[in-house]
Amino acid sequence: MHHANHYYGHSHVLARYCGLDDRDPPRIQGYLQHGWNIGDGMAYDHEFVPGVPLFLWSERTRRRAWSLGRRQTYVVGSPWAYLLAMEADDPQRREGTIWYPFHGWEGQRVVGDHDRLVDEIRAVEPGPVTVCLYWQEYRSTRVRQHYERAGFRVVCHGYRGGRWRDLDPGFLHRQLAELRRHRRVASNRLCSAVFYGILTGCEPAVYGDPMQLAGEAPIWGGQPRIRRQWASLHGPQIDPDGARALAVAELGADRLLPPAELRRLFRWPEPAERHRTEDGR
């Protein structure tokens, strides 16, 4: 029902998981968490109507949301975990690092020194580096050139989409393909992409200047809190087993619902094929 449910093709992934037409996913009767979050799972700047169910990624987020006064909160796990459950692993040769510099979203601007970041990446990463930029930065030749001049491969996963426009159902699929090509995933801030990478089998790393959004106000404790609470995920070398356990919990990969339950929760219809089969009996 909320336009953010369609960000990154999330609703498309879940529709496919539920056996429905993923070219035109039905309306989710609720608000689906769309990114890793240290608050109640909701984007702080999104309009929220009380009484609308919240579909959250993890138990910890659900507890936090409850403590913040949210009710009708249900843990369903992240669309990324559903995508991985559907896309059987295709073991291919993994090489190098995919690096996600912290980015702003539509209308936001990052303040930071890209050249210094490039130096830090060079100092840490042993193999080839792919830098993935958000579409805003990707379109900026000036930003792209910082990384291209360093000899990094620069990619973009696509549009996030917004207000039902520029929806990009292929976003997560492209991200999955990229992550599976790389041995390591890294960023200057702990974020969804790092957790996605960990769950996909990459060794994680979080280091470098975390940069700032112009006018960024730390919500729920901001970066200092993230660095303290998830201290074990920060640094150039991280224990992969511990990281995986955390990623499973934060992405709710241990909490996935069977398709029938998810359809019931989202108030989605039964798949057409099933109707036909039942009619034929």
Place this chain on the structure above:
Amino acid sequence: MSEVHLLGGEMLGWSDLDGAHGPGPVRGPGLAALLSVASGRTLVVGPHDPRLLDALPSADLTVLVRGLPDAEALADRYADRSGVRVCCGGPEKLAGTPPYETVVALDGLDRLGSVEGAQLSWGETFDLLVSVLRPGGRLLLGAENPLGLHRLLTSPPSADSDWAALGEYDDTRPAGPARLRARLTASGLRIGDAWAVFPSPVAPAALVNTELLADPDLTGFLQAVLGDRAVFGNQAVSGDRAVLGDGEGGTRGPDTGRDGSVPATPLLADPARLAGSAVRNGIAVELAPAWVLLGERLPDPLILADQPAAGTHPGADRTGAVPAAALLVRDGRLREVGRDPVGGWRFADGEAVPSGRTVEDLVVAATLRRDLPAVRALLTTWQSGAEAGMPADAVVVTPAGTWHGLAEPTEPMLALRRLASRLIDAGLADLWPAGELAAMLTTMSGREPGTSADHVAGAAAGGWRELLSDRDRLARELSEARALQDWYERTLTERDDELKRLRRIVSLLHGTPTARAGRLLLAGARTARRTARSAVRRLRPTTDGPTEGCGGQGEGRRES
């Protein structure tokens, strides 16, 4: 501001002390008095009113709370006391810390865990606290009763702190006071004492140790204490707001027992009545809203073997006092009760605690026996004595026949009205003439009934049960009044019909020739009689009218 030690898992925008997400911290002078058992290196876990913390030795005091704003406020409060260390985070971070001489968890174990950290069960948290208790050290542990009076009568609203609250479904939580004691014993703790807490787990107005509470001789006293409106009038656990103040400022804390605030949700029954009933039935310990246990960790057998001199273990030089058997808070003042060495119980000021039953119980029993002379004798004695203005449920009559008032006196008429309304609430209204019980009791007690004595009968209804009983009584009275009205109607109709029939006969007789002749004859006879009478009066002026006994007949004849 002094430093807050962030243990991890701290909740940034959360406060247990401000009462915005729940009932506020545990508080009150009763609990503060229990803290006299604390000594040495002390750990306090969970939300405790800062005024309780003030009562603790501050040379080596660690306080653990989960909300960062609470931790910052406490650090600020104790900035000038170097021995106080304020920690913030989940209890799991305590594992492995150097052991403490005293561990205080008066709020219980339910409000320790953070949303961010591990969700420990009751048993896991308890074991954790015992593990940081030094052999010989003392644990002061609160435990809410899921079947306590405060829960039986209302359903607590869903709170923001219930993100994963298991409550009574946590099978590691010992159910009931006996299993709670057994759990402490099994963990190597000797039970020093155990108190039942009334009326709310967080702001108790009465802490009564289980031995005193189970003493059948004290039934009347305990009913008076637990049925006190000052105790149960302050039931608003979910609605009241604690104050993280300095304890001396203008904002009055909710621990004075005078709050009188209206409960946030309607209660199913008058809690004071249920408390009285629980005492009468000997299950007040089991139905207490919470218990507080004092456990002392037994010296480790291995340590004992290493240190044969038992006097050298760390607990031996403790200065902590022995707390009272009962701690009663009334009007903000604390009254303590202890064991009398020669038997029975005494207040701290030396006054003996009276044994026996309340006047109300005696009146009810006499009423149920339909022993009106006994009821009259009780009411008369009560209303002619010094306890006339005290509620009948707060006056104890000892087996020796002495009377002890346990409340502040008010107007005798108010006390009588209260008794009437409590008898009605107890469902005894139908044993008395309907609708005028207060006046009836007043008359029986030898007093003149006041003008407004009946207007407030039943006004003390404390919950749905009393309202239902009132409704049933009023419905019955209404149907009886309607039946009476029907009967009046019927009787009136019968009389009307009869009257009509007679009038018809009269009118019929009126028009016949015989009647006309009769009327003429009668008129002539009357005239003749009048003439005769006046003639007689003139002849005998001293004779005054017809003789007595004939006048009625004469009048009747005259009118017919």
